[in-house]
Amino acid sequence: MQVIWKGAVSFGLVHIPVRMYKSTRENDIPLRMLHREYQEPIHYSRTCPKCEEEVPWSDIVKGYEYEEGQYVTFEKEELAELASESSREIRIMDFVDLADIDPIYFQKTYYLSPEETGQHAYRLLVEAIESTRKIGIANVTIRQKSSLAAVRVIDGVLSLVTMLYDEEILGKEQIPDLPEREKADRRELDMAKQLIDQLTGNFEPEKYRDEYKERLKKAIEDKVEGREEASRAPEEAAHGVLELMDALQASLRLLNPAGQADKGTGNKPHHSRTKSRSSRTGA
Template sequence: MQAIWKGAVSFGLVHVPVKMYPATEDRDIPLRMLHREYKEPIQYRRTCPKCEQEVPWSDIVKGYEYEKGHFVTFEQEELEQLAAETSHEIRILNFVDMTEIDPIYYQRTFYLSPEETGEHAYRLLVRALEATRKIGVAQVTIRQKSSLAAVRVVDGVLSLVTMFYAEEFRDRSQIPNLPEEAKVDRRELDMAKMLIDQLTGNFEPEKYRDEYKERLTKAIEDKIEGRDIGTVPEVNTPNVLDLMDALQASLKLLKPLEETGKGDKAYKRRRAKNQKNRTGA
């Protein structure tokens, strides 16, 4: 795997030389846009509206429009110089408890591996974060983009998760049709909590499947073989208008599954834990 970044994690005066690797990969099935008649891929050209000519990459600069039609431009070297000061450092600003960061802040995860000269410091930081159950809040510049980041341990490996800055979140007042604060029917609330309890379990990521990707893969194979892909059967969702009826029907639907799994030790532990959380014991 090709490293996409090389630098060091720093906290205080401690520097841990690391290389960065993507922790995830895009598994989407690539679909290209074609001309329906000729089945040829559509091309996009970089053209200038003034000279109406295609512009090579060597003649392209980046610019900021400070007034309509007026730009200040930056050469690539200028942008690199602006980023140079922090481009090779993951600077940890402080440490926080693992539960303090809401997942809404997280963007993309990367793995960090140690350089040969930094293996001892790397292992030390991993052990220290595991022992204290802390996450390092850091700043990092990757490909000329500055990001807030979280440095944490995943399965014994240092990872970095890029994060949004607080200023990047929209104010909730911009969201239309938010319900006003209102009292909730006690019986409905109790049944909703029961339904959540019945559907509560451990997070097992391997059991979740990309069903759309599976259907698309099958459809591609059928089309290659000249078979009709047919239509995806519609899901028959019961038309339940009353909220209480919907809650009762949902609990009734889950009851057979509960009866089937009651002998499972993991199920019993989960039920006891959920009951403890509800009672506050």
């Protein structure tokens, strides 16, 4: 794995030198933009509308528009200097319960491994987080981007999850056409809870597949082999417009054709599940 950042995790006066690695990978199928007639890739250029010439990277600066058409500019070195004070430290400010954080705040996860001089303190922090079942809330700057972050343990490995600041979360009052909250019909609510119960199990990430990517791969194979029609998404079954209660009852019959749906909301899921990976995490 390639190291993408070096610095330290600190809490109180404890300082743990660490290296940061990606924990995920892009797995999309790359599709390029082509000229339909000539089947040639389209190229983009960095063009200045004033001189109408392509601008080399060495002549590009970043700027903030404080008035229309008026900018203050920053050289790369200036931005690096602004970030330098905190860019090499993951400073834990608080420890909280993971359940207290809404998932809307989470962005991207990275793995942290210790430098040789920090291995003892690293193992200490891992064990302390696992035993207290807390996560650390920290500030971090990665590649000149400041971020809130959560420091937690995943399968015995210290990890960092970048987070949004509260000011970056849009309020629900900005969502148009939200219905007024009202009391649900008791019978409909009971059946909805029963449906949730029938679908409840442990989270098994390996069971979920990117169905669009699989169809796209098959379509690519078809076109390469010269088959006339590329693979298409399976046709959805035709359904009439069902009333809510009818839809709930039909869903329960589909999940439990043996007729157990009418025995109340305490039914066990009809399918077995294995232990979730998430249950092995330290927080």
